[in-house]
Amino acid sequence: MADEHQHHGYINRKDDYLKRLRRIEGQARGLQRMVEDEKYCIDILTQVAAMTKALQAVSLGLLEEHMSHCVVDAARQSEEQGQEKVKEATEAIARLVRS
Secondary structure, rough: OOOOOOHHHHHHHHHHHHHHHHHHHHHHHHHHHHHOOOOHHHHHHHHHHHHHHHHHHHHHHHHHHHHHHHHHHHHHOOOHHHHHHHHHHHHHHHHHHOO
């Protein structure tokens, strides 16, 4: 488990990620309104696809940050720590691919 006081790779882009996530939150509210207003199915699905793409972009950005910072830093500490971070990243990628 990650140390709470450790800075994560995304920390320098935290504000960007928060902006993107707030935008996605707005998209989710928009989707709820569309369903409440009984909008056309295809229009709703189009918005779901846009929201999914936005979430994927956040996921890929975080994954890239994790690989270039957390994994690299762990590998510098020891081969064992590096392998553990690679395993962690691989499991995260597998979850993303399944979703």
